[in-house]
Ligand SMILES: NC(=O)C1=CN([C@@H]2O[C@H](COP(=O)(O)OP(=O)(O)OC[C@H]3O[C@@H](n4cnc5c(N)ncnc54)[C@H](OP(=O)(O)O)[C@@H]3O)[C@@H](O)[C@H]2O)C=CC1
Ligand SMILES: N[C@@H](CC=O)C(=O)O
């Protein structure tokens with residue numbers, strides 16, 4: 001060691017290490033380091049002098065003064081008043097990190113943002129260009145490990161800044177910057193040489209070298225601003241950019257090291273330094289170096305991790321700024337880690353305390369120490385994304401401000417969720433602990449002795465156990481220490497065990513208003529219970545800023561999603577599974593696609609189609625299928641249909657509060673699952689008539705189950721498609737009316753056929769048109785046979801309280817006898833023209849009698865029976881005046897006895913049917929709490 005210090009001492013006069021140039025402030029620091037390193041001299045006076053700002057000896061002006069003066073310095077002509085630091089609302093502070101100034105284009109963008117900020121005065125803190133700080137550390141590492149490559153590495157640093165300066169500057173600005181840069185590089189070369197010779201760099205040497213990145217970026221930015229503003233105001237004086245100065249914060253910011261490799265700002269010395277600096281450099285725009293500072297002994301130092309954020313916060317406090325904006329590359333603080341929770345949102349506001357809590361739990365928020373300086377003066381910090389200026393960012397401020405702004409916001413109760421993984425729980429248990437003072441002290445004393453960090457503690461008031469979480473890697477030592485510390489108590493049975501529960505995670509909910517809002521923890525635990533997450537331990541501080549639960553590590557993401565969605569997703573977010581993307585299903589998907597954003601924005605209804613299944617294939621999605629592309633996605637990512645897997649997927653995501661299955665098939669097997677789905681809490685919406693017109697006992701049990709379970713089953717489109725038939729009937733019944741008869745034309749297909757089967761047209765041709773128009777059932781024989789009408793009659797009859805089976809309704813089939821057993825609908829359609837005469841004859845007979853044919857259904861509630869038949873009506877009868885696929889349904893009731901209540905309109909077709917299903921889905925959302 002003796003030889004090393006000798007080498008350093010010698011190097012001061014060595015030709016390899018040129019004597020410091022007294023003309024620059026940075027070199028006066030340089031000399032201080034060098035002196036303190038050699039322990040040969042006390043602090044040099046010139047630098048202290050500078051910071052005190054009393055006088056500047058000739059040739060000893062600060063580098064900032066020098067650079068500004070090289071353009072035109074009018075500041076020295078200002079009055080004493082103008083040289084006094086104005087504080088308060090006029091200042092806005094910005095901090096730009098390394099990525100924000102990573103390229104010349106980005107530096108220009110930063111300059112643009114600063115110019116556009118219309119605050120009266122601006123203080124801008126900049127970091128070194130991205131990667132430069134690492135490059136500077138690398139120089140030191142190379143030099144002290146005697147690697148000659150430090151020289152080449154320094155050339156790279158020089159080249160990077162030279163290139164950037166050429167991109168950004170020209171004329172005098174460029175010349176003055178390059179001259180300073182070369183001077184600095186030469187000095188660094190000399191210092192690095194000394195480090196190379198010594199094979200060692202002290203902390204202050206390192207801090208001095210590393211801080212150059214900030215010096216260069218601050219100088220460049222200030223010159224770019226001058227240049228840009230000058231080009232905008234070529235004839236101006238004050239606006240012409242002269243009023244922008246750069247600040248070497250080592251001349252202002254004074255900090256004291258603390259024991260934990262941190263620093264504490266010395267506010268009064270810094271304030272003094274700032275006043276002096278400002279009296280020499282009064283400016284409305286100041287570009288200050290982040291990260292670097294000096295000790296009270298004038299030794300260069302840094303503000304350590306996240307130092308530039310800290311610099312900005314301290315500056316904000318010193319200037320009593322209006323606000324401090326921290327520019328980064330994210331839109332703000334998320335409500336949860338967006339890599340784990342795709343639904344995570346950017347928080348508009350956070351209180352200072354909430355920001356602390358979130359950052360403790362590893363969220364990407366400011367380091368707590370960054371918040372302290374501004375919190376003292378209630379200065380808000382805004383975190384914004386430089387790459388997305390349209391995002392307003394997250395504002396961290398005093399809670400009273402938040403209350404004013406966000407009174408309505410429910411999510412204010414719990415702001416965010418965070419997790420800590422790789423923990424173990426330690427449980428010390430035994431009857432001998434209760435009422436014995438000192439037990440907790442003995443437990444945590446033993447933990448401290450092995451240097452473990454206790455992350456959370458929980459003790460039940462029965463005092464029979466103390467449980468705490470420590471990092472997994474420390475748990476073995478902790479357990480051993482406790483076993484040994486409590487050996488006697490364990491042997492004597494006063495303690496029953498020291499148990500370790502490995503593989504745990506902590507989930508924390510953070511929110512200031514949790515303290516004053518009853519039910520927050522109930523909601524949290526309810527969400528965990530719903531997702532089947534077992535909670536191992538719980539802690540809530542008296543401040544109630546966070547509730548912490550310990551869970552199994554494997555449950556962590558599931559738990560995070562479950563609780564996040566409970567607080568952040570709208571209560572009317574519905575995970576939907578669509579079965580049967582045929583004519584009606586695919587029309588529904590298109591309607592959902594077109595309407596989804598309006599529903600979300602205006603009604604807070606968030607409908608997510610998590611799966612689509614046909615009889616052959618299915619498409620599943622974790623967060624919701626893009627409905628603009630579902631057909632392509634099905635072709636690309638579709639898998640073989642598996643109904644169980646489908647239902648499990650749609651219902652099993654744990655993070656969407658509601659599930660609905662929409663059955664758009666006409667399949668009775670699918671309808672047979674409704675019971676099971678409702679039992680599981682899955683809501684069902686369908687146009688499929690099979691469940692309600694199937695076996696009576698199954699129908700009755702389905703309805704009973706629905707009523708008991710608070711799970712909803714809607715089927716308006718089963719009768720009259722989108723027409724309000726079921727809802728009208730329900731309305732009458734529920735308000736105490738008595739239904740006497742429901743009579744009508746219930747088949748859109750048969751209505752269309754008989755509205756158009758005239759003027760000598762062929763029956764089969766009109767049937768083909770009805771099929772083409774999408775009015776028919778998948779197999780048109782279901783319509784022509786009268787079965788479809790019979791099913792509707794049964795549905796309405798049962799709705800009215802009649803206990804009828806489908807077989808109780810006699811039907812008159814229009815399907816020619818020989819075609820009833822055709823293998824397929826297609827074959828039936830091909831054969832049908834052969835039988836056209838059958839119906840033509842009936843039609844002619846009616847026509848000749850001045851009548852029309854209509855296929856009607858009747859629910860005779862009084863006589864408890866239903867009928868379905870082809871009838872003839874006079875041409876002046878209301879049923880004779882229909883068009884298209886019109887249905888007409890007349891309700892004769894006690895209230896509507898003389899004049900029946902009539903509902904009429906298109907009763908078939910893809911759009912109106914899908915619209916009816918969609919309307920049922922919205923009815924479900926409104927039952928779940930959507931605004932009306
Ligand atoms: N058309 C209208 O005006 C009205 C229709 N409705 C009802 O709407 C429903 C749908 O009619 P529509 O769209 O015309 O029929 P489609 O035949 O066009 O579509 C039926 C869909 O269901 C799928 N499917 C059938 N069985 C299964 C199964 N077991 N599992 C999964 N998917 C299955 C089919 O898939 P794949 O293609 O693979 O077989 C197809 O995607 C019917 O119940 C009908 O009564 C109600 C009111 C009016
Ligand atoms: N095929 C049916 C469709 C509606 O239920 C009809 O024609 O009415």
Ligand code: NA
Nearest residue numbers: 716719721723
């Ligand atoms: Na309807």
